[in-house]
Amino acid sequence: MHADRYESDGSRLQKKIEGNADTFQLLRRDLFGEAYYYRLVTNSYSMSATVPRSQRYVRLFAYLPLALRPESKNALLLCYEVGVTADAFTRYARLERLDIVDTSREVFELADTYMGPGYSNPLRDPRVKAFVQDARFFLQAARQQYDVITGEPPPLKVLGTVNLYTEQFFSLVYDRLTNGGIVSFWLPLYQLSPAEAKSILRGIPQCLSRRGRLRYERSGMDYGGI
Secondary structure, rough: OHHHOOOOOOOOOOOEOOOOOOOEEEEEEEEOOEEEEEEEEEOOOEEEOOOHHHHHHHHHHHHHHHHOOOOOOOOEEEEEOOOOOHHHOOOOOOOOEEEEOOOOOHHHHHOOOOOOOOOOOOOHHOEEEEEEEOOOHHHHHHHHHHHEEEOOOOOOOOHHHHHHHOOHHHHHHHHHHEEEEEHHHHEEEHHHOOHHHHHHHHHHHHHHHOOOOOOOEEOEEEOOOO
């Protein structure tokens, strides 16, 4: 698996991990001799990056629900990616607990590799606990309820990801919400046909509108379902 097509902007391979099921490659793009941004490539697919324009909407998955529910004490993040959303959560002083769930141990192992102004590994925050587990199984087994649940799964075209966009999955999310809790979720509309997007959106209100508010906030080509 090669990430050569992502090196045209001057990025270079920083680290490569051959996992049990996937190959992870972290690319680094420098500017004036310092790290400008990183890109995580999994099985030759660009999963996430710390590009400034991407950070703008990714951080909103934490900042927006916290702004709408400032009394929130705990949060659950489904999928770690490059840690931008996790970092946004840890910057909220009132937050007492942040649980992070990801199926890949390797994304957590890469957390110490990132460098840059103002960056600190969110996994080192004492309020944070990481779980290597399937999000569905975690939600089924968990007894903890959360004020905020945020999901940033891989694109739907990635094998297995569709299971995180079903009505059954959102029902599990609903069961783990506190009263008045908020959910923010990544929905890549630009990768979907109108029929596919409508099918997903029809399942969300039935599960989540019964507890708290339900809104859709658009940011660029992505949707956060609130």
